[in-house]
Amino acid sequence: xxxxxxxxxxxxxxxxxxxxxxxxxxxxxxxxxxxxxxxxxxxxxxxxxxxxxxxxxxxxxxxxxxxxxxxxxxxxxxxxxxxxxxxxxxxxxxxxxxxxxxxxxxxxxxxxxxxxxxx
Amino acid sequence: xxxxxxxxxxxxxxxxxxxxxxxxxxxxxxxxxxxxxxxxxxxxxxxxxxxxxxxxxxxxxxxxxxxxxxxxxxxxxxxxxxxxxxxxxxxxxxxxxxxxxxxxxxxxxxxxxxxxxxxxxxxxxxxxxxxxxxxxxxxxxxxxxxxxxxxxxxxxxxxxxxxxxxxxxxxxxxxxxxxxxxxxxxxxxxxxxxxxxxxxxxxxxxxxxxxxxxxxxxxxxxxxxxxxxxxxxxxxxxxxxxxxxxxxxxxxxxxxxxxxxxxxxxxxxxxxxxxxxxxxxxxxxxxxxxxxxxxxxxxxxxxxxxxxxxxxxxxxxxxxxxxxxxxxxxxxxxxxxxxxxxxxxxxxxxxxxxxxxxxxxxxxxxxxxxxxxxxxxxxxxxxxxxxxxxxxxxxxxxxxxxxxxxxxxxxxxxxxxxxxxxxxxxxxxxxxxxxxxxxxxxxxxxxxxxxxxxxxxxxxxxxxxxxxxxxxxxxxxxxxxxxxxxxxxxxxxxxxxxxxxxxxxxxxxxxxxxxxxxxxxxxxxxxxxxxxxxxxxxxxxxxxxxxxxxxxxxxxxxxxxxxxxxxxxxxxxxxxxxxxxxxxxxxxxxxxxxxxxxxxxxxxxxxxxxxxxxxxxxxxxxxxxxxxxxxxxxxxxxxxxxxxxxxxxxxxxxx
Ligand code: HEM
Ligand SMILES: [Cu+2]
Numbered sequence: 001x002x003x004x005x006x007x008x009x010x011x012x013x014x015x016x017x018x019x020x021x022x023x024x025x026x027x028x029x030x031x032x033x034x035x036x037x038x039x040x041x042x043x044x045x046x047x048x049x050x051x052x053x054x055x056x057x058x059x060x061x062x063x064x065x066x067x068x069x070x071x072x073x074x075x076x077x078x079x080x081x082x083x084x085x086x087x088x089x090x091x092x093x094x095x096x097x098x099x100x101x102x103x104x105x106x107x108x109x110x111x112x113x114x115x116x117x118x119x
Numbered sequence: 120x121x122x123x124x125x126x127x128x129x130x131x132x133x134x135x136x137x138x139x140x141x142x143x144x145x146x147x148x149x150x151x152x153x154x155x156x157x158x159x160x161x162x163x164x165x166x167x168x169x170x171x172x173x174x175x176x177x178x179x180x181x182x183x184x185x186x187x188x189x190x191x192x193x194x195x196x197x198x199x200x201x202x203x204x205x206x207x208x209x210x211x212x213x214x215x216x217x218x219x220x221x222x223x224x225x226x227x228x229x230x231x232x233x234x235x236x237x238x239x240x241x242x243x244x245x246x247x248x249x250x251x252x253x254x255x256x257x258x259x260x261x262x263x264x265x266x267x268x269x270x271x272x273x274x275x276x277x278x279x280x281x282x283x284x285x286x287x288x289x290x291x292x293x294x295x296x297x298x299x300x301x302x303x304x305x306x307x308x309x310x311x312x313x314x315x316x317x318x319x320x321x322x323x324x325x326x327x328x329x330x331x332x333x334x335x336x337x338x339x340x341x342x343x344x345x346x347x348x349x350x351x352x353x354x355x356x357x358x359x360x361x362x363x364x365x366x367x368x369x370x371x372x373x374x375x376x377x378x379x380x381x382x383x384x385x386x387x388x389x390x391x392x393x394x395x396x397x398x399x400x401x402x403x404x405x406x407x408x409x410x411x412x413x414x415x416x417x418x419x420x421x422x423x424x425x426x427x428x429x430x431x432x433x434x435x436x437x438x439x440x441x442x443x444x445x446x447x448x449x450x451x452x453x454x455x456x457x458x459x460x461x462x463x464x465x466x467x468x469x470x471x472x473x474x475x476x477x478x479x480x481x482x483x484x485x486x487x488x489x490x491x492x493x494x495x496x497x498x499x500x501x502x503x504x505x506x507x508x509x510x511x512x513x514x515x516x517x518x519x520x521x522x523x524x525x526x527x528x529x530x531x532x533x534x535x536x537x538x539x540x541x542x543x544x545x546x547x548x549x550x551x552x553x554x555x556x557x558x559x560x561x562x563x564x565x566x567x568x569x570x571x572x573x574x575x576x577x578x579x580x581x582x583x584x585x586x587x588x589x590x591x592x593x594x595x596x597x598x599x600x601x602x603x604x605x606x607x608x609x610x611x612x613x614x615x616x617x618x619x620x621x622x623x624x625x626x627x628x629x630x631x632x633x634x635x636x637x638x639x640x641x642x643x644x645x646x647x648x649x650x651x652x653x654x655x656x657x658x659x660x661x662x663x664x665x666x667x668x669x670x671x672x673x674x675x676x677x678x679x680x681x682x683x684x685x686x687x688x689x690x691x692x693x694x695x696x697x698x699x700x701x702x703x704x705x706x707x708x709x710x711x712x713x714x715x716x717x718x719x720x721x722x723x724x725x726x727x728x729x730x731x732x733x734x735x736x737x738x739x740x741x742x743x744x745x746x747x748x749x750x751x752x753x754x755x756x757x758x759x760x761x762x763x764x765x766x767x768x769x770x771x772x773x774x
Contacts, residue, residue: 088331095359095443096359098443099359099446103363106447106450107392107395109458109461110395110458111391111395111458113458113459114459114461114462
């Protein structure tokens with residue numbers, strides 16, 4: 001990628017207002033995304049507070065809600081569908097996915113204290 | 120510490136004569152600054168040139184000043200602690216006071232010294248090195264700086280107002296929860312870190328986008344200077360690691376302010392989860408600060424050996440490998456928590472793997488120097504001094520990473536010696552190398568070499584005298600975070616030696632300050648823009664560079680573009696064969712400053728649980744957001760005449 005920032009001529013350091021190709025008008029998709037995030041977050045809270053599921057089932061539900069939340073973020077806020085420069089997008093997305101998986105699976109592994117006795 | 124009787128916390132910290140004396144000093148300094156600004160009629164200048172600037176070079180300078188001030192503050196803390204420990208049964212500090220000091224020392228040094236220092240270096244160098252006119256989001260860059268600045272102010276304020284936090288820089292629950300740390304001190308820590316953390320995340324995003332989107336034509340990824348590569352690594356780590364800290368701190372804040380129980384065992388909370396979250400950020404954090412230092416060493420070593428860096432692609436691969444692996448080792452900070460042998464074995468092996476790419480880098484620096492024409496400038500001294508330091512730090516790191524052995528070393532002075540070896544010997548040496556190297560580019564004069572070398576030798580010798588005995592003290596059973604020890608443990612001599620070393624380092628720091636003052640007064644001016652006969656683009660510009668950096672964006676055809684231009688093209692970069700065109704630049708804005716100030720006010724309100732003040736701060740934040748969203752007058756064009764005039768004045772013919 002021999003990139004320049006020459007979207008409008010003289011190598012401006014600005015992502016100024018004239019650059020955005022965005023539609024004018026009310027940002028509905030942001031509002032919807034925000035509401036969906038809130039719903040998914042509160043759903044996790046309700047699972048923990050108001051149900052008597054077993055630990056494993058609870059974790060499963062929370063993980064499902066979290067997974068859905070990732071898609072909400074990607075589609076409603078992170079312009080997932082506007083593909084420009086696909087290579088760097090793919091690299092950064094897979095890196096993000098990798099790090100996220102490491103943190104989640106690693107944390108579950110660590111916090112399950114499967115050694116039982118104190119080593 | 121558990122304070123039995125809960126009394127309302129006094130607003131001003133009183134009682135301790137040392138704090139009282141500092142109160143007076145701070146007040147006098149403030150009065151002095153205000154008086155000086157008024158007398159010299161500099162208020163307007165301060166606002167127009169600095170507080171509202173969006174120029175990456177000026178923001179870099181402000182980060183640098185802040186980092187040096189914080190280094191002084193953290194350094195004074197360190198000297199106080201070492202004085203207390205010099206002899207058994209020390210009486211200089213009360214136990215609570217000692218706890219507050221080591222907590223602030225650690226927090227200040229990592230978050231308010233090391234972080235702004237790397238931000239200073241990347242702001243100053245990255246856009247110039249890739250041939251850009253500013254960062255991708257200059258306005259956001261200003262926000263980052265002011266968020267950092269007001270976060271740092273919030274923490275420093277706790278020293279005179281309300282009382283400092285004292286639960287350690289890691290702030291583990293349950294100690295950091297309300298029953299054990301009542302009062303506002305811990306809140307100061309949490310909100311200060313949250314505020315500056317927002318700025319850090321924004322900086323990570325900003326620089327990643329800058330590097331991917333703003334390179335000059337022809338500057339392919341594999342033609343970038345290694346410092347720029349190291350900033351890619353750092354930015355990636357910032358983006359993925361800082362959110363974990365944000366979450367960890369927010370959860371404690373919920374516990375403290377709203378009666379949640381994320382980390383209180385009696386109510387079903389799990390304090391170990393905080394430790395896990397903290398180090399998901401904490402270990403990448405140490406690489407966030409060391410990678411830019413690695414980048415600086417690459418620039419400095421190659422410039423002062425007059426050779427291109429040996430093994431460029433293996434350097435790039437190492438940086439990227441370190442960024443990924445360093446994300447997979449966090450549990451080595453709590454082997455003793457008891458997560459089980461499987462966990463410990465995995466994280467021990469992953470930790471040892473980080474040593475491999477790091478070793479590759481060290482060998483590449485050595486091979487770069489091999490048969491080079493070495494010039495021992497002060498910057499180069501810091502770079503060379505780093506190598507033995509890091510060899511020892513890496514070796515002790517591997518020792519700590521051996522999980523069963525860590526049960527002996529953990530939380531002993533051996534650990535203290537290890538991380539100071541890598542953080543001082545790595546990060547601080549790297550940043551000082553960068554400061555001496557880029558100083559002429561920032562200020563237009565060169566820092567005096569003799570004073571600089573005196574500072575280096577004092578600091579370097581003082582460092583070994585201070586920290587080598589601490590490895591031994593660790594083996595002898597001295598644990599960290601103790602405020603005193605009895606005679607007859609056999610620790611006295613080594614502690615005394617260590618304290619003497621700390622004083623020598625302190626004198627070294629004074630020499631650096633003297634060097635800056637002396638050189639500002641009499642130092643050699645940098646009239647060529649390229650005082651080191653260096654290799655990368657920033658040295659093709661006059662020192663200091665004009666605010667738009669490049670009148671024409673050069674076309675890059677090789678790595679080390681400026682060196683190639685000097686060798687093959689009489690020191691002229693390839694510039695497009697067109698007349699100078701107007702340059703599109705961002706306008707200054709006071710909003711970032713006010714925005715961060717509003718965060719500060721809101722944070723201060725939350726610290727004291729004065730919710731009306733917190734609401735006021737939040738309203739300020741929203742107001743700033745709205746103001747900016749409807750502001751369409753954010754940029755302008757620098758006219759051709761002005762560019763030509765500036766270029767003429769800077770002795771470069773505007774062809
Ligand atoms: C070969 C590379 C390294 C290895 C294998 C390594 C390993 C370790 C281990 C296992 C610990 C935990 C010891 C304990 O708590 O008992 C530790 C602590 C620490 N290391 Fe390293 N390390 C390495 C490099 C670094 C670097 C480059 C830095 C910083 C620039 C660093 C900074 C720290 C800090 C700050 C701590 C202590 C944190 C605390 O408990 O307050 N380390 N290291
Ligand atoms: Cu670590």
